[in-house]
Amino acid sequence: MSNNPEKNLLEEYSQKLTFPLIALFIALFAGGLLIAWLGENPFNAFLHLFKGAFGKLSNFGETLVYVSPLILTGLSVALSFRCGLFNIGAEGQYIMGMMGAAWVGSIFTGLPAWIHIPLTMGAGVLAGFVWAAIPGFFKARYGAHEVISTIMMNYIALHFTGYLVNYVLMAPGGYLPATRVISSSAKLTRLIPPSRANTGIFFALASLILVYIFLWKTKWGFEIRAVGLNSEAARYAGINVTKNIILAMALSGSLAGLAGALQVQGIQYRFNDLFGFTGYGFDGIAVALLGNNHPAGILLSAFLFGSLNCGALQMQSVAGVPKDLIGIMQSVIVFFISADYLLRKKLERPFSIDMEEDSPGKEVQSNGTGLSH
Amino acid sequence: MEPGFLINVLAFIVASTFRSATPLIFASLGGVFSERSGVVNIGLEGIMLFGAFFGMLGSYLTRDPWFGVFLGMLVGALIALLHAFLAVDLRANQVVSGVAINLLATSGTAFLLQKLFHTAGQSETVPKIRDWQIPFLKDIPFLGEAVGKLNPLVYLAVVLVFLSGYFLFKTTYGLRIRAVGENPEAAETVGISVRKVRYFSVVLSGILGGLAGVYLSLGQMDMFKENMSAGKGFIALAAVIAGKWKPKGAFLACILFGFAEAMEGQFQLMGMDIPKHFLHMLPYAVTLVLILGLVGRSVAPEASGIPYEGRK
Numbered sequence: 001m002s003n004n005p006e007k008n009l010l011e012e013y014s015q016k017l018t019f020p021l022i023a024l025f026i027a028l029f030a031g032g033l034l035i036a037w038l039g040e041n042p043f044n045a046f047l048h049l050f051k052g053a054f055g056k057l058s059n060f061g062e063t064l065v066y067v068s069p070l071i072l073t074g075l076s077v078a079l080s081f082r083c084g085l086f087n088i089g090a091e092g093q094y095i096m097g098m099m100g101a102a103w104v105g106s107i108f109t110g111l112p113a114w115i116h117i118p119l120t121m122g123a124g125v126l127a128g129f130v131w132a133a134i135p136g137f138f139k140a141r142y143g144a145h146e147v148i149s150t151i152m153m154n155y156i157a158l159h160f161t162g163y164l165v166n167y168v169l170m171a172p173g174g175y176l177p178a179t180r181v182i183s184s185s186a187k188l189t190r191l192i193p194p195s196r197a198n199t200g201i202f203f204a205l206a207s208l209i210l211v212y213i214f215l216w217k218t219k220w221g222f223e224i225r226a227v228g229l230n231s232e233a234a235r236y237a238g239i240n241v242t243k244n245i246i247l248a249m250a251l252s253g254s255l256a257g258l259a260g261a262l263q264v265q266g267i268q269y270r271f272n273d274l275f276g277f278t279g280y281g282f283d284g285i286a287v288a289l290l291g292n293n294h295p296a297g298i299l300l301s302a303f304l305f306g307s308l309n310c311g312a313l314q315m316q317s318v319a320g321v322p323k324d325l326i327g328i329m330q331s332v333i334v335f336f337i338s339a340d341y342l343l344r345k346k347l348e349r350p351f352s353i354d355m356e357e358d359s360p361g362k363e364v365q366s367n368g369t370g371l372s373h
Numbered sequence: 374m375e376p377g378f379l380i381n382v383l384a385f386i387v388a389s390t391f392r393s394a395t396p397l398i399f400a401s402l403g404g405v406f407s408e409r410s411g412v413v414n415i416g417l418e419g420i421m422l423f424g425a426f427f428g429m430l431g432s433y434l435t436r437d438p439w440f441g442v443f444l445g446m447l448v449g450a451l452i453a454l455l456h457a458f459l460a461v462d463l464r465a466n467q468v469v470s471g472v473a474i475n476l477l478a479t480s481g482t483a484f485l486l487q488k489l490f491h492t493a494g495q496s497e498t499v500p501k502i503r504d505w506q507i508p509f510l511k512d513i514p515f516l517g518e519a520v521g522k523l524n525p526l527v528y529l530a531v532v533l534v535f536l537s538g539y540f541l542f543k544t545t546y547g548l549r550i551r552a553v554g555e556n557p558e559a560a561e562t563v564g565i566s567v568r569k570v571r572y573f574s575v576v577l578s579g580i581l582g583g584l585a586g587v588y589l590s591l592g593q594m595d596m597f598k599e600n601m602s603a604g605k606g607f608i609a610l611a612a613v614i615a616g617k618w619k620p621k622g623a624f625l626a627c628i629l630f631g632f633a634e635a636m637e638g639q640f641q642l643m644g645m646d647i648p649k650h651f652l653h654m655l656p657y658a659v660t661l662v663l664i665l666g667l668v669g670r671s672v673a674p675e676a677s678g679i680p681y682e683g684r685k
Binding site for chain 2: 034037038086088138142144145147148149151152153155156159160162163166167276282285286289322324325326327328330331332334335337338339
C-alpha cells in the first residue's frame, strides 16, 4: 500500500502485479486451447482480436467505448469492496442510470448543453445512488446481506425499466420499445468518427482520480476504508459504521449510474428495452478484482477487458471464434483471484466478506482466524 | 363462475406452483447443505445452467433423457468440486469463486452451444422427461387433477425435502455437517474432518444444483436456451435464508416463489391487464421483503462463508 513507506516501491508493485499477470497468461493459454479445440488457429484468432481492438484508429475508438463503462463499474465495485461490502448490484445501478439519463435527457429541450449535459449525467448518478442506497440501508439497518439484496435489486431494475420503456416512456410512433431520443443538448461529443468514442471517457478517467483522492486523501474516504478493514475497531474509534455502509453503497451505485448515463449520452442516445443484463456491471466485478480495488489497477484492467470485448467482435466475424471465449477467459482470471485471497490477506489485510447477518462482529472473527495462520 | 371451473383453475394453479417451484427446491436444498457445512455457494446459479446444458446434451446424445439427468448431475458435481477445492483447500473467497462459476457458466455454455450445435440462442429439441401418472392419486377428486400427473422430478423434489431434513437433523453425518458449519474447531477437536465434510456437502449441493438445471431443460422444456437459469439459483439462495437454513423452511419459501410464478401465468391466461414486468418482478421483490422481515430472527450457520484455517 502507498501508506507503507518503509517498503521499497518497486518491490511492492512487482509483488502486486505478479499474480494478476500469471492469471492473465493462464487465461490466454486456456483461451488458446479452446480456439484450437474449435479447429481454428489460436495465433490467427488472437491476431484478429488485437486488430479488432487496435488495428485502426477507429478500432481504438471503439475499444474506448467499451473501456469507459468498465472503468466506472470497476470503480463502483471497488469502492464497495473498500468498505467491506460486495456490491453485485452495479449491473442494476447501471441500468437505472441509463434510464434516469434517458428520461432527463429527453424531457428537456432547448437547454444550453453546459446545463443539460451535467443535468442528465446527474440524473443517472442519482438513479444509481438511490438504487444502491436501498440495499445499503437494508444492510446497515436490518443486517440484510448486500450480496443477496443487490442481486434482487438487479432483477427488479431489469423488469422495472422494462415496464417503464414499454408503458410509460415509450417513444410515440415507434415500433420497438425504446424511449425518445435525448435532446442534442444532452449528447456528448464524438471524438474519433466513425467510431462511437466520445468525451465520456474523460469523465471516466476523471472519476478514477476523484475516487483515488476521495478514498485516500479525505476523512470520509478514510472512514470508509477503516470500516472495511475492521468495522468493530472502527466503531470503537467512534466512526459511524451505519452511515459509512450506506454512504459507500450509495457512492458505489453513483459510479455505476454515471456509467449508465454516459452510455446513453455518448452511445445509444436513448434507452432501448433490455432483453437481459448488459454485463457491464458484472464485468465490473472482474475489473475491480483484477485491478486490486485500486484506481490505477482498475484503469489497466478496464483497458484490458475493454479491448478484449471489443476485439472479440472481429475475432468472431473474421476468425470464426465465438466472442463468449472472452467471458470464459475472464472467469479463469476471477477463479485465480479468488484463490489469491489468502495471499493478499497476508499482504494488506483487506476487506472480509461473509454471509453472516451481523457481519461487523463476525468480521473480527474471520479476520482473527485469518491472521492467526 | 361455475364451481367446477373454479376447481379446475385451482388445481391448475397448484400444479403449476409445484412445477415452477421444483428447480428452486433442488437448488435450495443444495444451498442448505453447502451453507450448513460453512461454505457459501453463490455459484448455484451457474451450476444450474451447466446442469441444464449437459442434461440436454445427455438426452441429445443417447436419446434417453434419464442419461441427461445423470450427466447434468455429474457435471454439477464436478463444478462444485472445483468450488470446494477453491473454498476448502485454497481458502478462496467463496463469493468471488461463486461469481467466477457464474461467469464461466454463462459464457461456457454459450461457447459449447456454438461448438457442438453451431447455433446461438438455443439447442435443437431433445427427448424430454415425460410426466408420470400416480396410480391411486390420480383418481382422487381435485388432488388427482392438481398433483396426480406431474413430472417425476417434481415428486422427487418433494421426497428429497423430507429425506434432506431427516439426513441433516436425524443422522450422525447430518450432525457432523451442522457441527462443521457452526464451529469447525470444536468439530475437529472431536475427530471430524472439516475438509471431508465440507467437500461432501459442497459436491452434494452441486449434484442438486445440476438436477435443478436438468429439470429446466428436460422437465419444463425439451431444449437448452442460453441463460435459461435466469436468476433461479439466486432465488433459491434467498429461499435458503428465508427458510432459516432448514430443508422444510426452504421448501415453503420455494413454494411461495413458485406460486408467484404460477399466478403470473394465470393472470396472463385470464387476460388480466397487469404488465408482465410487474409479475416478473414479484419473486425478487418478495425475496427482498422476506429477507428484511426475517433477519434477526433467522440466524446463519456460525462459520458460513469463513474459510477454515485449521487448528493451531
